[in-house]
Amino acid sequence: MSSSVLAVEGEGFVSPGPGTFVYPPAFGEGTFVTKPMLIVILGSLAVAVFFFLAARRAAMVPGKTQFVGESLYGFVRNSIALDAIGKPGLKYVPYLATVFFFLATLNISGILPLVQFPATSRIAIPLFLAVISCILFNAIGIKREGLGGYFKNMMFPSGIPWPVYILLAPIEFVSTIIIRPLTLTLRLTFNMFAGHLVLVLFILGGEYLIFEYSGVVGIAAGTVALLGSLVLTAFEGFVQLLQAYVFTLLSALYIGGALQDEH
């Protein structure tokens, strides 16, 4: 963990803030590659290589790698695509699986020893994926119903007295085009942000209590804090997988909504 966070000069404990998420260039001044960027590159490579190996020699009787790869892919196929969209969703499994494993890997980097930084807590990555999802489900709807028909179905659903449209049309428009990608982005980013901040707080706080505050009280409380950080790390792992699942599930639901006749 970077020691710059704990800038203690006999001033008491300085709790970690948003500055924890700002990294200097990894290879010295003048370069632009930072730790989050490295995590993104290595994470994508890891996912790509793993699935390449799993699918390279696909056999009738799967080997170990192929079995794991197929189980993971099958999870996305069965419990996200088929559950949320249904049969027509099978066409979108490749996209959903890519999003799920990319996000799961980048999230899990938050509790991976030695890495310990969730790259998705930088808003650019979730924002980019959410914009892709947004373009995708709008494109599906427009392709199916035509440009006018899609927006008419979205903003002016039938069977409603006309004065309600004055309220409903702008709400539906804003919610579909802006709120959906925005909440997808913010949910993932700030879950990772808050989780990482809590972990850093527990670990640095425990370290401070033991080594700086000292005394019986400090060492006892610091030990409790460090043990608590272990429990929180496990909890964070759960949250990170859950958030990757939620992002993919919501993307799938939006795609499913665009594929249905009536909203």
Add this chain to the structure above:
Amino acid sequence: MEGMVNGNLNMIGYGLAAIGPGIGIGLIFAAYISGVARQPEARGMLQSIAILGFALAEALAIIGIGLAFALK
């Protein structure tokens, strides 16, 4: 060591903002648990609905912590 509280009122605001989603998430999982207790075979279907509702309610708390850090 002299005790002194430094910080930002934003965090108190975030604490207040987290009450609503907390209650909401509690209600969602209470409904999920009683639904599974009445009809254990519907568990798979209820689970994805419960997680969806949880994610939507949680978004409010998450936006709260985002704003707590973003607004000065």
